[in-house]
Amino acid sequence: GQQLNQSPQSMFIQEGEDVSMNCTSSSIFNTWLWYKQDPGEGPVLLIALYKAGELTSNGRLTAQFGITRKDSFLNISASIPSDVGIYFCAGQGDGSGAGSYQLTFGKGTKLSVIP
Amino acid sequence: EAGVAQSPRYKIIEKRQSVAFWCNPISGHATLYWYQQILGQGPKLLIQFQNNGVVDDSQLPKDRFSAERLKGVDSTLKIQPAKLEDSAVYLCASSLVGQEYSYEQYFGPGTRLTVT
Numbered sequence: 001g002q003q004l005n006q007s008p009q010s011m012f013i014q015e016g017e018d019v020s021m022n023c024t025s026s027s028i029f030n031t032w033l034w035y036k037q038d039p040g041e042g043p044v045l046l047i048a049l050y051k052a053g054e055l056t057s058n059g060r061l062t063a064q065f066g067i068t069r070k071d072s073f074l075n076i077s078a079s080i081p082s083d084v085g086i087y088f089c090a091g092q093g094d095g096s097g098a099g100s101y102q103l104t105f106g107k108g109t110k111l112s113v114i115p
Numbered sequence: 116e117a118g119v120a121q122s123p124r125y126k127i128i129e130k131r132q133s134v135a136f137w138c139n140p141i142s143g144h145a146t147l148y149w150y151q152q153i154l155g156q157g158p159k160l161l162i163q164f165q166n167n168g169v170v171d172d173s174q175l176p177k178d179r180f181s182a183e184r185l186k187g188v189d190s191t192l193k194i195q196p197a198k199l200e201d202s203a204v205y206l207c208a209s210s211l212v213g214q215e216y217s218y219e220q221y222f223g224p225g226t227r228l229t230v231t
Contacts, residue, residue: 105157
């Protein structure tokens with residue numbers, strides 16, 4: 001099946017710093033999504049990307065859909081304490097093959113912000 | 116707009132017992148998903164319904180897991196008998212449409228299952 005490699009696994013940053021994380025895949029995806037999960041809660045959709053090369057912002061968050069359609073990046077500017085959580089990338093396939101419209105999730109990047 | 120509701124939030128059972136989880140999706144959402152999230156991992160799809168029909172259950176361990184969505188609204192996921200490796204958070208999600216437009220999925224808070 002499809003697999004996503006998400007990095008880094010965890011990061012500790014100072015409040016106010018910028019953050020970057022990424023996902024890579026051996027397969028092409030039609031859609032890339034970024035979710036944030038707080039402890040004891042379900043993932044919340046942050047940004048959805050639909051076209052290769054697309055750059056989309058949501059407040060202090062910016063994400064890009066890689067040109068090759070095999071990667072995506074998420075940047076958080078001027079981090080604040082409430083940015084703490086686990087960030088997941090997810091890719092949706094192109095429909096070729098059984099189950100390929102499924103969302104495939106990365107293993108997550110755990111972000112800690114030091115005040 | 117009310118979100119995806121799940122119950123119970125927590126469940127502890129012994130191995131070989133059975134357990135059931137309930138999900139009520141966002142009103143009007145035709146597609147409902149059940150995911151398993153093991154600690155330290157991303158969610159993994161178990162089953163997808165569109166209305167009351169199964170669209171994809173390729174990753175559902177059918178010897179012990181079952182799910183239904185009889186009236187095309189709420190859904191139950193059952194495990195019988197449970198194994199230790201079933202300990203995980205079970206997430207329910209819903210979206211307006213399915214198949215290629217399943218990206219806008221809204222998740223519930225999940226049920227944390229511990230099998231001892």
